[in-house]
Amino acid sequence: MSVLVTGGAGYIGGHVVDALLGAGRHVVVVDDLSTGRADRVPGVPLVQTDLASPDAVPVLVAAVERWGVTAVVHLAGRKKVAESVARPTWYRSQNVGGTAHVLAAMTATGVAHLVFSSSAAVYGSPDVASVDEDVLPDPVSPYGSTKLQAEALVAAGAAQGIRSFALRYFNVAGAASWRLRDDEEANLVTTVLGRLARGEPPQINGTDYPTPDGTCVRDLVDVRDVADAHLAALRALEVAAGPAATEVLNLGTGTGASVRQVVDRLCALDGRPTRVEVLPRRAGDPAVVVAAVGRARDRLGWQAARDLDDVLRSAWRAARGAPVSPGR
Secondary structure, rough: OOEEOHHHHHHHHHHHHHHHOOOOOOOEEOOOOOOOOOOOOOOEEEOOOOOOOOHOOOOOOOOHHOEEEEEEEEEOOOHHHHHHHHHHHHHHHHHHHHHHHHHHHHHHHHHHEEEEEEHHHHHOOOOOOOOOOOOOOOOOOOHHHHHHHHHHHHHHHHHHHHHEEEEEOOEEEEOOOOOOOOOOOOOOHHHHHHHOOOOOEEEEEEEOOOOOOOOOEEEEEEEEHHHHHHHHHHHHHHOOOOOOOOOEEEEOOOOOOEEHHHHHHHHHHHHOOOEEEEEEEOOOOOOEEEOOOOOHHHHHHHOOOOOOOHHHHHHHHHOOOOOOOOOO
């Protein structure tokens, strides 16, 4: 009995694989290695393929049959908002087409349990500060739209007997180790760390929002907690009864941190005075977006165990090649 993890050589995927192995699970990874790294998953079977390619379904079927796969964690996908705006058709083929191929392979082989990696980007710019799963999705980017479309495919899989969770991540950051660090400067934490490493001032987009310090407030959740949530979701699927269905759950902390707080703390960890470059607001950036997390707690018995300082300290130490403590 194995778990197949698509995108398992990626940043979040590597942490999910690590959590699964730590729980004694057998794992096989499928990744095209375009952004993933094989050294994140040493000793784990790795199948290199593009899930959006026409050959993906037979490759997946062969992997399921070879390693006795009984569940899938589908993390593979493209996630850069600006890139999705520039290449919307490609994003649809990658994120929606890739998900369709995963579901086709599961249907062909009778694999009935799926944990799908979704995103808070499906909510767009909600007009509520605490976003629960009943907020009407209204994505503002092609990336968010593709995640919502993929969620619809996952939900339709229930008709084929596939029971699933769609986990909507908020702002994932941190790292369990230097090996599992996030290499891409594609979010606030890694962008600030990258600029500090080059001796450049961190950038803040807008300081005139209706928040305590004028900067946007976001919910930063530790990647180690996110990995634990996937393990909890798999366990819940394995004991679930009744007709197959899909459930949507937020993954966050329920607590907001401002951009300025994050920048100040990372500068302090790096031993530098806070010197920032203030830029204009970015279009579509809401002032406050924080996850309502009660449903994940009630359904999975999961809640984030690490706080903002755990997240930022682990990210900083991993980026600088220092050992990372487990955190709370």
